[in-house]
Amino acid sequence: MNIGPFTLPNTLFVAPMAGVTDRPFRQLCKALGAGYAVSEMVTSRRDLWHTLKTSRRANHEGEVGPIAVQIAGTDAPMMAEAAAYNIDRGAQIIDINMGCPAKKVCNKWAGSALMQDEVLAIQIVVAVVAACAPHKVPVTLKMRTGWCQSEKNAVVLARAAEAAGVQMITVHGRTREQGYGGHAEYDTIAAVKAALRIPVVANGDITSPEKARDVLAYTKADAVMVGRAAQGRPWIFREMAHFLTTGTHLAPPLVAEVKRLLLDHLVDHYTLYGEFTGVRTARKHIGWYVKTLPGGELFRARMNALEDSQAQLSAVADFFDELGSVMDRMPSATPDTNQELENECMELSE
DSSP: OEETTEEOSOSEEEOOOTTTOOHHHHHHHHHTTOSEEBOOOEEOOGGGTTSHHHHHHTOOTTOOSOOEEEEEOSOHHHHHHHHHHHHHTTOSEEEEEEOOOOHHHHTTTOGGGGGGOHHHHHHHHHHHHHHHGGGTOOEEEEEESOSBTTBOOHHHHHHHHHHHTOOEEEEESSOTTTTTOSOOOOHHHHHHHHHOSSOEEEESSOOSHHHHHHHHHHHOOSEEEEOGGGTTOTTHHHHHHHHHHHSSOOOOOBHHHHHHHHHHHHHHHHHHHOHHHHHHHHHHHHHHHHTTSTTHHHHHHHHTTOOSHHHHHHHHHHHHHHHHHHOSBOOOOOHHHHHHHHHOOOOOOO
């Protein structure tokens, strides 16, 4: 599969998740089998570009390409300027956010709120494509099925975006009204795929290798995008790749491997965020890793009281050493685990 000049190694993508899909997480997922990853969204507001939060989100040091940056906003000229700003800082693909359902984003008419104003939405697409064209940087778009159940306009917007020059569209199979609740539906994604010539990516509730296979078959999508199911389980991408290729399941990772992956992830995380912020923002990642493991909840409570990186690293190492003494491999994901992932709502980081 290609996005503009870039040939991707596979069709398993990491979703852009605010407060989650930072450079260390993207690098980890790519190392574990993801063919493509999009950054957490970067604001189009110029006055916020030099804040520490935005500078971290725009950090791509050492990242394996193609480097895809998602931008969010409501003003076409500002979005075009944001695209150029991120291209100057290494972005090789620009993704437009029309899918975020968070209230603090939609209240400003950004994210999925743009789907209520089709004229403005396409003005933004046209402006961003025009800003990227001189640099030969492809533009992609992430959207939902619509604003609400009675207003599903993904097909209309997708056709207009394709005509304006967008080169790939991702559709999350929920409306903005649903947020992350209920279940994703794939009929709208299938309709978008049938209506377009450019690649279409299916997103929403893709929590297992079997689900990836079934969604690809049902929607005829070109790829699938995985979000919450990769939190604490980034090896899901190699499990999916193995299953889609062979039809058989890859053995769960050894506990010792997960310990190494998490410790390396934490060190990279501290490097990006620094000691104080790094320790605190790492807690959610550690919590996701241990959530379903024996003793995980008790460990999480103790770990959340630690306030320096060395203590956090030592506690994680000790926990997995103890776990490894009683079990060789990580448990496989269960239907209950998948249901928890489907029901857990993502919150944007403050």
